[in-house]
Amino acid sequence: MNESPLPNTDDCAREPIHIPGSVQPHGVLFVLETAKLTILQVSANSGILIGREATELPGTRFLQLIPDDAQGAVERLVRDAATTYVNPFRVPVAVGDELKFFDGIVHILETGETVVELERDPESPRDMESTEGLDNYLQIVHRSLAELSGVCHARDIAAVMAREVKGFTGFDRVMIYHFAPDYHGMVIAEAKEPEMEPYLDLHYPASDIPPQARELYLKNPVRLLQDVQAVPVPLVPALHPQTGAPLDMSRAVLRSMSPIHVQYLKNMGVAASLSISLVVDGKLWGLIACHHRTPRFVSYAVRATACLYAIVMSAQLKAKQASLENLRMSSARRMALDLITGLKDYSDPVGSLGGTLPAQRDLFKADGAAILSPQGLRSEGSAPDDLELISLRQQLEKHRNEGILISHEASSLFPSLAEGLPRAAGLVAIHLGEQAWLVLFRDEAIQRVKWAGDPNNAKSRDASGTLSPRSSFAAWQETVRGQSLPWPDSTTQLTTEVRSGILELVRKRNILLERSNQDLRRFAGIIAHEVKNQLQSGIMALSLLESRKEGMDSTVSQLAGLASTSLTNLAKFTNDMLEFSETEMNSNIEDIDFAKMAREVVEQLEASGRTEGAEIQILSLPRIRGPKSQMEHLLSNLVRNALTHARSESKQLRIEIGTRADENGDTVIYVRDDGRGIPPEKRDKIFEYFFSDRANKVKGTGIGLAFCAQVVQRLGHRIWVESEPQAGSTFYFSVSPAND
Incomplete structure (x- = not known):
């Protein structure tokens, strides 16, 4: 038994469903040259529906199909339909000695041609009045809005929609299908016949409705498939006679469906379907999906009414969601304002944030919170341990240009967090400048998701290599781990x-x-x-x-x-x-040969006799950009600091001036010595004004390193020290590279 290869869902996503080259057989499609309404293309079923063979029609005028006394009115309607709301309109067609009436639907292609589609209920050959839907429109809208007066949640609104649309259209099952951010869908409301299997709360993979299908739902919000068993009818000629291009049927109501989608419906036991788009803020929020177990035609008037109803209900969804969000945001803003206002009296707002962590957790509905900065760590609630937080801060620096990170699956961004689950499954990280971050955490929320069939087998290939949809829609449960509950929009x-x-x-x-x-x-x-x-x-x-x-x-x-x-x-x-x-006097920014500057600084120190008993090595140094005199004072202070404070009596002091790139790719210059080092308790103080290390009995004013910090920070850069007692110290400061 040959096993078919695994399907590539990109094949489905690339399917050109807007140019199928065929239509559903319950109507006739014409492509007309707009000026004279000359037929360029027509569907091959014209002989069956209007008594004129498709091969005879190209080159003739469309109005020749219309009785003489109706030609003027039909021509006016055809020309006006693309720019007004007259669709559908009655079109009489002489079929032999009989006069038949069709619903006419018109649109204009971007290339300028006019598309006329004639629809007729295949089960009801009588004359059509096309008013059945519009007469009920105001009634169902009024009734729905009355029911929604005290409703706020999307599920409650969806339940009303499902019930009303089922009653209005007569379909066996009506589902309200909502898209998640990754475009997988979930049935959030359902109205069905009692004996049918429920689909409520089932999830469907994004590949069931690929991107190009979602795009078409925005262009053409209503789609009817009258009979899944019906054989699609090709166009004659198949390609545009002048351009040789296939017809773009994005807005055609008769467009035939993707064979994969048709088979999908057959596998579900569906014989007819109607889909109506729910659009909120210009994006596809979801669908009203109607299924019937036998073929079912729904007139354009009913579909148009359903579409208008969907537009009204989409507006309700938007308004209700906006109202809820406004309430949430109003409360959250008050809390945030209280938090921020409480920081204004502190000399170090970022450092004082540690005391607000419990309130930050309440504000963001988080399980844990932390402040991460070079000055230290502070955490609250369910948060990673200190070593994990130090690692996280280093990793966050790669994202500092983004400013804010939000994820309900934090381990996908920071794999090291996976080891600490169930803590920190979700994360919100807020960059506060320099290397400081406010981070909120959410614990893992184990979810059991019910899918309509195994999503891993959403598509398969048969022995011939043909891509097919899954045949089983039995509820399939998946346990999702490693994620928190999603953060609110x-x-x-x-x-x-x-x-x-x-x-x-x-x-x-x-x-x-x-x-x-x-x-x-x-x-x-x-x-x-x-x-x-x-x-x-x-x-x-x-x-x-x-x-x-x-x-x-x-x-x-x-x-x-x-x-x-x-x-x-x-x-x-x-x-x-x-x-x-x-330090502010000479602050003109210019390109600097830092290697040359370093040599001059060392030569001056040697001339003054301060380098006796020390060896200073200058490695390769870059050209940088900054205020020359201040950068010279900066380097001189760092080298003099090493000569003054790092010496030990047991060995000759070695000082190295060099450069490297930090973890963010920034250029960093360092001054390293192998002297006595700096005790941990003093490293955070050495850049403070007038701090002096009395314990080493080395006299100093305590201004030099404060001066260095001033210069670097004023240029928007950072300075820090790494040191171990008796193993030396390295002072680092970032710089701007010179212009090329």
Whole structure:
């Protein structure tokens, strides 16, 4: 027994269902040259339905089929139908000695030709009045709207629709089918004959209604298949006689159906179907799917009425959903506003978010929450452990340009989270600038999904290789793991507003801090200038006094030495303060040969004797873009910091200046030493103003590294340190590459 190969669902998705080249046999289709209404193409069943063979009609005028006394009215209707709402209209056709009446439906192709379709109920050859649907339209709409006055949920609205459409159209089964975001569908309401098997709550794979079919449902919202056993009728000629192209039947009501879809319905035991689109905000929200166990014709008037009804009900779906979302968002906004307002009095809004994590969980209906930043981690509720959070923060940095991530299947984005299930199955991550993230988590929600047949076997191939739909629609249950409940549609808007509020607080706080820093720099400059002027004479006097210490009392000599040392240190502090105060002075951005700058900095330090007992190696360095004088001070401070604080008495100090790319691909320059290292408890403080490591008995002003942080952060970059006690330290700072 030969096994057929597994189907490729792309084959189904590529099926050109808009150009089948054939029509259903209960009507005749004409393609007319618009100016003279000359027949270009006609369906091959014209001989059966209107008594004129298809091979005879191309080149003749369509109006020749109409009795003389009706030609003027029919021509006017044909020409007006494409731009007005006269469809359908009565079209009399002389068939031998008999006058038959058809429903006429007209549309204009994008290429300019006119398509006329003549429909007639194959079971009712009597004259047609075409008013059966429209007479009842206002009645069913009024009744439905009255029922929906106290209804808010889509399922309740769908239940009303299913019941009304079944009563209106007479089909055995009417289902309301709703598309999920991935376009698999679910039956959310059903009205059926009592003896029929229920399909309510069954899911259908997206491949059952492929993309091109969904597109056609937007172009032509009503589709009738009168008899699945009927043999499609080809066009004559098969291709357009002038262009040689197949006819685009996207808007044709007689368009024959895909053989795969027809077989699908046969496998379900369906003999006739009617589908009506439910469109919300321009997108296909779902379908009204009607099935009948015997062939069933529904006039265009009834279909048009059903279509109008669907439009009204789609508007109700939109309005009710919008009302629910507005209520949810109004409540959520109030909570978010309270949260953000509560942060405005903090000097560090991001850092203070840790205290709001319980409220953040309530706001987002989450099981856990965490703040991830270079300064530390803080979590609340059902969240990954610290090591997992550190790993997650590093992975999130690859998505920082996106700003917000929302997923109910977080392990698909971050596979490491799969090991921690059932925690963190769903995730909302909000980037707060720098390397800080607010993350909300949802636990795994094990779901049991009932499918109409095994979705893995939705399509198969027979021995000849022909693609066929599944033959079994028995309920098939799937257990879905590794996912949380989906986040509400409003989550994107809510996260955007929360993020904007927090970033605005950070921005305002930074403005205040920058103003304070400017004031501090100005104040430092003024004080430094005044102190420097006062120090010069004192240092000179003490130096002169020390030079004459012969014969001087030893106590006086010792006091003079101490005073000279203190004033010299104070002078150094004054110079650092002046340097700090001038960080804004020369901030012109330019391209910099950083390797050349590094050599000049090292040469200056060597000339001053500060590099004695140390080896400095300069590796390959890039050209960068930034303020030249500040970047030079930055590098000089980092190297001097290593020379001052990293030395140990047991070995020669090695300093390396180099570059690398970080995990985000940004250019990073580093200054590395193999000295005494920095204790963990002091690493977070070394970039603070006036911090000095007294324990190492090395004197410093505590301004140098604060200056480095100022320069880097003002340029929109980051600076950080990695260190181990007795194993050295590496200072990193990111830079902008020079223009090519």
